[in-house]
Amino acid sequence: MKFKVKDMNIATGSVLVAVMNEKDAFKLDIHSKDRVKIIKGKKIETVVVDIAESCKTVPQGRIGLFEEVLDSLKAKNNDTIRMIPARKPLSIDSIKKKLDGKDLTKEEINQIVWDIVHNKLDSIELTYFVAAGYTKSFSMKETKWLTEAMVSHGDILKISKHPIIDKHCIGGIPGNRTTMVIVPILAAAGLAIPKTSSRSITSPAGTADTMEVLCDICVPLKKMKAIVKKINGCIVWGGAMNLAPADDKIIKVEYPLGIDAESQLLASIMAKKLSVSSTHILIDIPVGKGAKVESMREAKKLKHDFEKLGNLLGRRVKVIITDGSQPIGNGIGPALEARDVLWLFENDSRAPQDLKKKSLIMAGTILEMVGEAPPLLGYRKAKKIVESGLAYKKLIQIIKAQGARITSSKRIKLAKFSFDFTAKKTGIISKINNKSISKIARIAGAPINSSSGMYLYKHVGDKVKKGERIFTVYAESKDKIEYAKDTLKKVDGIKII
Amino acid sequence: MKFKVKDMNIATGSVLVAVMNEKDAFKLDIHSKDRVKIIKGKKIETVVVDIAESCKTVPQGRIGLFEEVLDSLKAKNNDTIRMIPARKPLSIDSIKKKLDGKDLTKEEINQIVWDIVHNKLDSIELTYFVAAGYTKSFSMKETKWLTEAMVSHGDILKISKHPIIDKHCIGGIPGNRTTMVIVPILAAAGLAIPKTSSRSITSPAGTADTMEVLCDICVPLKKMKAIVKKINGCIVWGGAMNLAPADDKIIKVEYPLGIDAESQLLASIMAKKLSVSSTHILIDIPVGKGAKVESMREAKKLKHDFEKLGNLLGRRVKVIITDGSQPIGNGIGPALEARDVLWLFENDSRAPQDLKKKSLIMAGTILEMVGEAPPLLGYRKAKKIVESGLAYKKLIQIIKAQGARITSSKRIKLAKFSFDFTAKKTGIISKINNKSISKIARIAGAPINSSSGMYLYKHVGDKVKKGERIFTVYAESKDKIEYAKDTLKKVDGIKII
Numbered sequence: 001m002k003f004k005v006k007d008m009n010i011a012t013g014s015v016l017v018a019v020m021n022e023k024d025a026f027k028l029d030i031h032s033k034d035r036v037k038i039i040k041g042k043k044i045e046t047v048v049v050d051i052a053e054s055c056k057t058v059p060q061g062r063i064g065l066f067e068e069v070l071d072s073l074k075a076k077n078n079d080t081i082r083m084i085p086a087r088k089p090l091s092i093d094s095i096k097k098k099l100d101g102k103d104l105t106k107e108e109i110n111q112i113v114w115d116i117v118h119n120k121l122d123s124i125e126l127t128y129f130v131a132a133g134y135t136k137s138f139s140m141k142e143t144k145w146l147t148e149a150m151v152s153h154g155d156i157l158k159i160s161k162h163p164i165i166d167k168h169c170i171g172g173i174p175g176n177r178t179t180m181v182i183v184p185i186l187a188a189a190g191l192a193i194p195k196t197s198s199r200s201i202t203s204p205a206g207t208a209d210t211m212e213v214l215c216d217i218c219v220p221l222k223k224m225k226a227i228v229k230k231i232n233g234c235i236v237w238g239g240a241m242n243l244a245p246a247d248d249k250i251i252k253v254e255y256p257l258g259i260d261a262e263s264q265l266l267a268s269i270m271a272k273k274l275s276v277s278s279t280h281i282l283i284d285i286p287v288g289k290g291a292k293v294e295s296m297r298e299a300k301k302l303k304h305d306f307e308k309l310g311n312l313l314g315r316r317v318k319v320i321i322t323d324g325s326q327p328i329g330n331g332i333g334p335a336l337e338a339r340d341v342l343w344l345f346e347n348d349s350r351a352p353q354d355l356k357k358k359s360l361i362m363a364g365t366i367l368e369m370v371g372e373a374p375p376l377l378g379y380r381k382a383k384k385i386v387e388s389g390l391a392y393k394k395l396i397q398i399i400k401a402q403g404a405r406i407t408s409s410k411r412i413k414l415a416k417f418s419f420d421f422t423a424k425k426t427g428i429i430s431k432i433n434n435k436s437i438s439k440i441a442r443i444a445g446a447p448i449n450s451s452s453g454m455y456l457y458k459h460v461g462d463k464v465k466k467g468e469r470i471f472t473v474y475a476e477s478k479d480k481i482e483y484a485k486d487t488l489k490k491v492d493g494i495k496i497i
Numbered sequence: 498m499k500f501k502v503k504d505m506n507i508a509t510g511s512v513l514v515a516v517m518n519e520k521d522a523f524k525l526d527i528h529s530k531d532r533v534k535i536i537k538g539k540k541i542e543t544v545v546v547d548i549a550e551s552c553k554t555v556p557q558g559r560i561g562l563f564e565e566v567l568d569s570l571k572a573k574n575n576d577t578i579r580m581i582p583a584r585k586p587l588s589i590d591s592i593k594k595k596l597d598g599k600d601l602t603k604e605e606i607n608q609i610v611w612d613i614v615h616n617k618l619d620s621i622e623l624t625y626f627v628a629a630g631y632t633k634s635f636s637m638k639e640t641k642w643l644t645e646a647m648v649s650h651g652d653i654l655k656i657s658k659h660p661i662i663d664k665h666c667i668g669g670i671p672g673n674r675t676t677m678v679i680v681p682i683l684a685a686a687g688l689a690i691p692k693t694s695s696r697s698i699t700s701p702a703g704t705a706d707t708m709e710v711l712c713d714i715c716v717p718l719k720k721m722k723a724i725v726k727k728i729n730g731c732i733v734w735g736g737a738m739n740l741a742p743a744d745d746k747i748i749k750v751e752y753p754l755g756i757d758a759e760s761q762l763l764a765s766i767m768a769k770k771l772s773v774s775s776t777h778i779l780i781d782i783p784v785g786k787g788a789k790v791e792s793m794r795e796a797k798k799l800k801h802d803f804e805k806l807g808n809l810l811g812r813r814v815k816v817i818i819t820d821g822s823q824p825i826g827n828g829i830g831p832a833l834e835a836r837d838v839l840w841l842f843e844n845d846s847r848a849p850q851d852l853k854k855k856s857l858i859m860a861g862t863i864l865e866m867v868g869e870a871p872p873l874l875g876y877r878k879a880k881k882i883v884e885s886g887l888a889y890k891k892l893i894q895i896i897k898a899q900g901a902r903i904t905s906s907k908r909i910k911l912a913k914f915s916f917d918f919t920a921k922k923t924g925i926i927s928k929i930n931n932k933s934i935s936k937i938a939r940i941a942g943a944p945i946n947s948s949s950g951m952y953l954y955k956h957v958g959d960k961v962k963k964g965e966r967i968f969t970v971y972a973e974s975k976d977k978i979e980y981a982k983d984t985l986k987k988v989d990g991i992k993i994i
Contacts, residue, residue: 010505011551019507027945031698033753054508054564067551088753096754099631124753127621131628134596201528256530256585256621257593448524 001028001084003063007077011067014249015119016047018083019064025051030085033122038065039082040073046086048122091115092125098132106145113149116246127253130261138263140305144312146263150244150271155221157243157276159228161192163370166278167362168269170285170302171203172292174437175329175352175456178284179207180235180341181359182366184395185385187233189372194228194276196238201251204441204453205334208237213338213412213450216403227401234398244271260292262302266309273315280316282366286324290434293324318369322358326432326460329355333446333453333474335412342409345392354459360386415444415451415474417481421488423464423496431495432460439491444475444484452476470494498525498581500560504574508564511746512616513544515580516561522548525582530619532583535562537570543583545619588612589622595629603642610646613743624750627758635760637802641809643760647741647768652718654740654773656725658689660867663775664859665766667799668700669788671934672826672849672953675781676704677732677838678856679863681892682882684730686869691725691773693735698752701938701950702831705734710835710909710947713900724898731895741768757789759799763806770812777813777866779859783821787931790821815866819855823929823957826852830943830950830971832909839906842889851956857883912941912948912971914978918985920961920993928992929957936988941972941981949973967991 008019018038020030030036032051037044047069058064063083065075075081094108104112112129115121121129138146165186167179179197186193197207197217208217217237219227224241227234239248247268254260273281283306286292287299303319310317329352331340343351344359363385364378373381385391396407406412437454445452456471458464475481505516515535517527527533529548534541544566555561560580562572572578591605601609609626612618618626635643662683664676676694683690694704694714705714714734716724721738724731736745744765751757770778780803783789784796800816807814826849828837840848841856860882861875870878882888893904903909934951942949953968955961972978 008507010554011549013548013550029939029945031752032749051510052508053510056564057507067553092754096756099628099754099756101632122753124620124624124750127624128628128754131596131625131632135598135628135632252529253621255528256619257589257596257625259593259596442526448526 001082002080003083004061005070005075005077005079005081006058006062006064007070008064008066015122016045016069017050017066018047018069019050019052019058021055021058021060021062022051022053023060025049028085033124035086035088037084037086038063038069038073039084040075040079043073045069045072089115089120091121095125095129095132098136099128101136103139104142109142109145110149113146113153113246116249117153123253126249130250130253130259130264133261133264134259140308140312143263143267143309146267147270147274147309147313150246150267151274153246154244154275155242157194157221157225159192159194159225159277163191163279164277165191165193165280165366165370166195166273166276167282167284167366168273170283170292172290172434173286173288173324174204174327174332174434174441175337175340175355176286176327177207177210177329177337177341177355178359178362180211180395181344181355182363183233183235184345184391184398185359185363185382186366187231187398188385188390188394189367189381191232191366191370191372192228193233194224195233195235196241196243196272196276197235198238200447204332204438204446205337206447207235208239209334209447209450210337210341211235212237213334214404214406215399219402227398231394231397231401233394234402236402238272243275244268247271262305266305270309270313274313278315280366280369281310281318282362282369283317283319284322284362285319286322288323288325288434291324296321316369318365320362320365324434327434327437327456328358330456331453332437332441332456333444334450335414336453336455336474338406339409339412342412345386345395346409347387348409356386413451415449415476417476417478418472418474419481419485420469421471421473423466423468423470425496426466427464427496429458429460429462429464429470429494430497432456433491433493436491436493440473440484440487440493443480443487444473445480449476452480464496498579499577500580501558502567502572502574502576502578503555503559503561504567505561505563512619513542513566514547514563515544515566516547516549516555518552518555518557518559519548519550520557522546527582530621532585534581534583535560535566535570536579536581537572537576540570542566542569586612586617588618592622592626592629595633596625598633600636601639606639606642607646610643610650610743613746614650620750623746627747627750627756627761630758630761631756637805637809640760640764640806643764644767644771644806644810647743647764648771650743651741651772652739654691654718654722656689656691656722656774660688660776661774662688662690662777662863662867663692663770663773664779664781664863665770666781666783667789669790669931670783670785670821671701671824671829671931671938672834672837672852673783673824674704674707674826674834674838674852675856675859677708678841678852679860680730680732681842681888681895682856682860682879683863684728684895685882685887685891686864686878688729688863688867688869689725690730691721692730692732693738693740693769693773694732695735697944701829701935701943702834703944704732705736706831706944706947707834707838708732709734710831711901711903712896716899724895728891728894728898730891731899733899735769740772741765744768759802763802767806767810771810775812777863778807778815779863779866780814780816781819781859782816783819785820785822785931788821793818813866815862817859817862821931824931824934824953825855827953828950829934829938829953830941831947832911833950833952833971835903836906836909839909842883842892843906844884845906853883910948912946912973914973914975915969915971916978916982917966918968918970920963920965920967922993923963924961924993926955926957926959926961926967926991927994929953930988930990933988933990937970937981937984937990940977940984941970942977946973949977961993
């Protein structure tokens with residue numbers, strides 16, 4: 001069947017699509033989401049069909065193509081192409097199988113991930129896969145295969161060092177910028193830690209956003225390899241790389257409902273670690289109200305599953321469950337969090353002690369895992385590396401290797417508008433709500449406005465006097481300050497007893 | 498926030514969408530599938546956001562709008578509009594709740610259906626709803642609410658007659674055109690039967706396709722009402738009406754995976770019946786290989802669920818489980834099936850006896866249900882109505898009321914190319930595969946080419962001699978004949994022992 005091309009003048013950015021007029025589709029017995037092959041000369045592309053009811057969109061006798069397909073076929077408006085029906089991707093049957101609660105084989109899982117990475121699945125089909133993973137459990141074996149498939153259908157960072165360290169935190173806690181403390185400590189101790197981090201999606205800052213205050217974070221794989229080879233560590237944005245890319249596509253269809261399918265979460269996290277060839281991995285599960293994991297029961301199950309999966313994948317995985325009941329550190333927002341980290345390394349008295357302690361425990365645990373410190377003595381070794389200034393030197397090295405912008409806390413600028421939130425009565429702070437703190441910092445502008453956010457002077461258990469500052473909100477406009485003030489009236493943020 | 502409109506020159510045909518450039522979306526902290534309000538003057542429309550990565554699709558500072566939104570706002574290219582963030586539809590939380598396996602309230606279900614009908618849910622969100630219904634069961638109470646919501650968010654046919662009859666067949670059996678026999682019988686008996694039927698989706702003919710050979714099937718609600726008022730019965734295409742329209746939108750996202758969520762299936766079927774105000778409903782579940790229901794266990798569960806749901810909805814529902822192991826009737830394809838029906842009413846010796854018998858049983862059962870025949874005597878009464886010519890007269894009345902095209906079997910034309918499939922050996926036919934028969938008839942051109950399909954001379958249990966015709970395939974081109982011949986070699990169609 002021959003058609004004339006209509007250039008839709010749009011890039012879909014994902015699955016390859018062709019739009020047919022309803023009447024043509026009916027005649028050819030083609031339905032929405034069926035596959036067809038589009039042929040021009042020697043070039044062939046398999047695409048998903050969308051049906052247009054209106055002639056204005058695509059008239060009869062024409063086929064609407066998007067940028068990606070036009071480029072691949074080297075076709076342009078009014079060209080003639082041939083179209084023949086094609087089979088649906090094999091993985092659709094496997095997705096249905098999983099939705100029916102049946103186990104998948106290694107090959108089936110591999111095919112699904114291949115199809116996801118290569119944009120062969122339409123968003124409806126991908127949603128069924130996520131829904132299947134959410135409602136029906138994957139076995140550990142399946143999760144292992146899913147992890148391996150995610151790794152193999154993407155780039156892999158290979159470094160000729162051993163061990164290779166990684167760490168991960170199941171998020172939800174404002175502040176909590178431990179990565180930026182741990183990486184310099186371990187790299188200073190001679191361990192390779194090629195760290196990729198993410199930007200914030202719904203929080204006031206991700207590690208990538210915070211590191212970006214100090215230096216570039218978009219580092220190509222080759223340069224990343226060179227940096228780690230030379231100075232052991234880096235902190236780059238994983239989103240700019242093609243490491244285990246299936247994950248990003250899965251997250252996109254999870255976002256509308258705000259769900260996390262556990263097996264897919266486990267696989268996604270482990271795949272990111274394996275794609276940088278990590279051998280030893282520390283996972284932090286903060287538990288508390290407003291954290292991603294709210295119950296100890298859930299945390300313990302996740303710990304068990306991570307350790308089991310790590311074992312199956314032949315990696316040393318250690319999981320720690322930590323206090324996630326309140327923010328860690330004082331700054332919330334990219335610049336404010338970066339300043340906390342610099343203060344910590346500069347041995348400044350304003351450095352947040354909770355962030356320091358948690359980071360040292362985690363770095364110490366890793367030092368013990370790899371035998372760089374005897375059991376129970378990792379914390380002490382990590383502390384020495386920080387207080388001797390070695391970790392600071394390493395951080396500066398990393399910042400410089402990634403195109404330094406700022407290397408000293410003095411050069412960090414905060415947003416020019418601010419207001420103080422003060423205690424309404426004298427007493428002890430009994431609760432700081434993670435979600436409310438995140439919300440206010442985001443409303444103030446973080447992470448988009450990197451110098452916005454809030455600074456906490458108090459933590460749970462601290463005494464306050466009536467009228468004393470509890471936190472300061474920073475924003476780049478008066479409007480945002482007012483909006484943050486309004487929100488503060490509505491949310492249940494800080495409790496004093 | 499102000500934007501300039503870019504007219505995307507496309508109608509989406511479903512959910513209202515606005516496309517933003519990735520950089521604008523990032524700045525405003527808006528994600529794909531978030532909702533925003535688009536404001537122009539006094540007009541406001543809430544839409545789903547899609548993110549464009551390329552400037553060619555939508556450059557920064559502009560917002561891409563589709564026909565539906567442009568029309569509703571009376572906006573055109575380069576107009577300036579205001580955009581503000583909006584909340585997601587309430588039903589998204591309910592869909593997540595169901596995906597978590599929790600029961601929904603009547604209000605939650607009603608809101609979901611409202612949002613579906615009014616195109617407020619994106620296809621990903623709708624897919625989660627279908628997946629939730631497929632993997633987690635709805636209680637009977639929930640299914641009742643779902644049915645009622647589907648009915649109330651659509652048109653309703655109100656007829657001042659009692660009882661009002663409907664029937665439904667859970668498909669999968671080629672031929673099986675009982676509706677076109679039952680409706681005239683019951684209407685001739687004085688019963689109101691405002692029948693809406695569907696076109697084929699994956700079969701060689703639906704009742705609507707077959708009726709269309711004889712007359713118009715796109716009948717507006719008002720005309721349908723007038724016809725039923727005057728002559729008791731009609732057979733129209735439900736797809737052209739707005740009766741329980743949520744169903745069509747659900748079917749669209751079920752199609753890519755080919756799944757049926759049982760509660761949604763029950764609700765969809767019952768909603769179509771309730772939307773024409775039926776009081777007495779007969780449901781036929783054919784069981785057999787290649788039918789939609791393949792096991793007796795499944796059929797019995799479905800029977801039980803239909804009867805229970807009917808009870809909850811205050812309707813008399815009777816379910817019969819019938820033999821679905823082979824095609825019913827001889828013709829397969831719109832014209833061939835219409836000819837079978839006409840032969841049956843014309844008391845022609847070529848009329849298929851299996852179709853006649855099944856239709857009389859079903860019509861008789863309904864006559865007994867409503868008290869128009871004493872128990873066990875319904876069949877006899879139905880037979881009399883057919884053989885006396887009263888039913889034929891009624892069919893002609895219906896055909897004429899719907900704009901007659903053909904009223905006599907003699908005027909039905911078949912496709913001009915054909916070939917005979919003959920027995921390879923002498924013996925008894927032990928199996929006729931429903932799926933293979935459907936496939937060959939579709940490949941021959943049915944239902945798109947209404948005069949194509951196949952005609953069966955033999956059924957299971959019949960004797961054949963080597964070389965004797967088993968069926969004839971009809972098609973409008975030699976190519977299709979060749980293609981059908983090729984397919985015949987590959988499929989497991991007819992077995993002779």
